[in-house]
Amino acid sequence: MSDRDDPVTIGRRVQQLRGERGLTQRQLAEPAYTPAYISTLEAGRVRPSEEALRHIAERLGVEYEELVTGRPARLATDLRLGLTGAQRTLAAGEAERAAEQYAALLAEAELHELADVEAAALLGLGECAIDTGELGAARTYFERSEQTLADAPLPARVPALRGRAVSHYLAGELRYAVYLLESALDELNRGGLHDPDALLLLYASIIGPYMDMGAHARAAQAAEFALALAPQSADPALVARMHRSVARTLLAEGRIAEADASLAKAAELYRSLQLRTELANCHWMRGYVCAQNGELERAEDELRLALKMLAEGRAALYGSQAAVELADVLHRRGKSGEAAELLRDTLSDLSPERGALHSAAAHRLLGIIAEDARDTETAEEHYVRALSLLERAGAAGDLADLCRLLGDLLRRTGRVEAALDAYRTGLGHRTAPGTTTLGPAPAQPPL
Incomplete structure (x- = not known):
C-alpha cells in the first residue's frame, strides 16, 4: 500500500499489540514464520511483505489496514461517507451546515494524515465559503486543497484550482482568474491530459471572466467546448443517493472495498451536480450569442433555462450575470x-x-x-x-x-x-x- 507506515513504525506497532495480547514472538510467528523474523520485524530492520503482515494481523486480531497505517479499518471509508453527506448538504443549499460537516471531517483527516480526504474537505469548505460570499476564506481553502494535492496529476487538482480562479473572479480580479484557468487548460490539452470532467469544469468556469473582459469570441468557443464535453445523467442526485445507501449496506456487512467503490460513484455524481451550475453558464452564453445575432426569442428561452438551472443549483451569485443578460433581452423585446x-x-x-x-x-x-x-x-x-x-x-x-x-x-x-x-x-x-x-x-x- 502506498500509505503504509515505515518499517520502524510498523515494528513498534506489532510489538505493542503483541504485548497487549500477551503473546510471545514464537506464538505470533507460528506456523508460517520464525521468532527471529518477528524480532527483526519489531526492530524495524526488515520491510515485511503484505503476506507476512496479513498473517500477523490475523494472529493479533486486527484489520490489515489498521496494522500497516495505524488507522481503524473503516476510518477512511467512514470519512468518505461523511464527505458525500456534506456534498449532499451543500447541494441542497445549506452552506453553513455543510461547512460544519466539512470542518469536522477535515480535523479527523488531518489527525490521521489522510491527504485525499483532507483535500476534499478543504475543497468543500471553499465551495461553502463561495456560497456565503466569504471570498478571502474561500481562496485560502482552495489554496490549501491544491497544496495538499501538490504531487497529484493536474486533473485531480483542477477543482481546487478552478475554485481559486472563481474566488478571484468574483472579487473582480478578472485577468488573474483568466490566467489561472487558461494556464490549466493549456497544460491539460498540450500534455494530452484530456480528462473530460476537468476540461468541462475549466471551460464552463472561464465563460464569465471572458465576457467581463470583452473576450466574447473566446467565451462563445469555451461554451461550445463545454457543452460538447458535458456528461449525460438523467438524475444524478437520485443515483448518488442510491450509491450512498448501497455503501451503508455494504459497510454493515463488512464489505469495505465495495462500499468505498460505491461512495466514489456517489461523490462523482455529486460533483456532476455542481457541474450543472457550470452547464447553466453555457446556456447563458448561448443566449448571449443569440441576442447578439438578433434571435431575441431564442435568447430569452436559453437565458430563462440558465436562470432556472442556476436557481436549482443554489448559485445566486452566478445567476446574477444571466439575469442581467436576460433583462437586456427583455428590454429589447x-x-x-x-x-x-x-x-x-x-x-x-x-x-x-x-x-x-x-x-x-x-x-x-x-x-x-x-x-x-x-x-x-x-x-x-x-x-x-x-x-x-x-x-x-x-x-x-x-x-x-x-x-x-x-x-x-x-x-x-x-x-x-x-x-x-x-x-x-x-x-x-x-x-x-x-x-x-x-x-x-x-x-x-x-x-
Missing part, C-alpha cells in the same frame, strides 16, 4: 417593466465586494431603461453608481462605454462641461468596449 423588476431583484442579492461587475451591469441597464422612459435624473444616478463600481474593478472597456453613455446624457440635458469630463474619463481608459488584451488562446481539446 419591449418588456422593460419586467426587465427593471428582474434587475432590482438581482441588485438586492449583490454588494460592491460581492459581484461588483454584475451590479455595475445592472445599474447600467437600469440607467438605459430610465433614459428610455425620459427619467434622466434616475438614469444619471444609475450610471454614476455603475461608474464607481467599474472603476473599483478596473473593467476598462466597460468604463469607456459607460462614460460615453453618461456623457451623452449630460450633453442632452445641457451640461456640456460635465459631459466633456465624462468623455475625457472614458478616453483615458484607452481600451475600447468589447476588446481585450489577452494573449494567445489556450490549446484546444480533441473533440
Whole structure:
C-alpha cells in the first residue's frame, strides 16, 4: 500500500499489540514464520511483505489496514461517507451546515494524515465559503486543497484550482482568474491530459471572466467546448443517493472495498451536480450569442433555462450575470417593466465586494431603461453608481462605454462641461468596449 507506515513504525506497532495480547514472538510467528523474523520485524530492520503482515494481523486480531497505517479499518471509508453527506448538504443549499460537516471531517483527516480526504474537505469548505460570499476564506481553502494535492496529476487538482480562479473572479480580479484557468487548460490539452470532467469544469468556469473582459469570441468557443464535453445523467442526485445507501449496506456487512467503490460513484455524481451550475453558464452564453445575432426569442428561452438551472443549483451569485443578460433581452423585446423588476431583484442579492461587475451591469441597464422612459435624473444616478463600481474593478472597456453613455446624457440635458469630463474619463481608459488584451488562446481539446 502506498500509505503504509515505515518499517520502524510498523515494528513498534506489532510489538505493542503483541504485548497487549500477551503473546510471545514464537506464538505470533507460528506456523508460517520464525521468532527471529518477528524480532527483526519489531526492530524495524526488515520491510515485511503484505503476506507476512496479513498473517500477523490475523494472529493479533486486527484489520490489515489498521496494522500497516495505524488507522481503524473503516476510518477512511467512514470519512468518505461523511464527505458525500456534506456534498449532499451543500447541494441542497445549506452552506453553513455543510461547512460544519466539512470542518469536522477535515480535523479527523488531518489527525490521521489522510491527504485525499483532507483535500476534499478543504475543497468543500471553499465551495461553502463561495456560497456565503466569504471570498478571502474561500481562496485560502482552495489554496490549501491544491497544496495538499501538490504531487497529484493536474486533473485531480483542477477543482481546487478552478475554485481559486472563481474566488478571484468574483472579487473582480478578472485577468488573474483568466490566467489561472487558461494556464490549466493549456497544460491539460498540450500534455494530452484530456480528462473530460476537468476540461468541462475549466471551460464552463472561464465563460464569465471572458465576457467581463470583452473576450466574447473566446467565451462563445469555451461554451461550445463545454457543452460538447458535458456528461449525460438523467438524475444524478437520485443515483448518488442510491450509491450512498448501497455503501451503508455494504459497510454493515463488512464489505469495505465495495462500499468505498460505491461512495466514489456517489461523490462523482455529486460533483456532476455542481457541474450543472457550470452547464447553466453555457446556456447563458448561448443566449448571449443569440441576442447578439438578433434571435431575441431564442435568447430569452436559453437565458430563462440558465436562470432556472442556476436557481436549482443554489448559485445566486452566478445567476446574477444571466439575469442581467436576460433583462437586456427583455428590454429589447419591449418588456422593460419586467426587465427593471428582474434587475432590482438581482441588485438586492449583490454588494460592491460581492459581484461588483454584475451590479455595475445592472445599474447600467437600469440607467438605459430610465433614459428610455425620459427619467434622466434616475438614469444619471444609475450610471454614476455603475461608474464607481467599474472603476473599483478596473473593467476598462466597460468604463469607456459607460462614460460615453453618461456623457451623452449630460450633453442632452445641457451640461456640456460635465459631459466633456465624462468623455475625457472614458478616453483615458484607452481600451475600447468589447476588446481585450489577452494573449494567445489556450490549446484546444480533441473533440
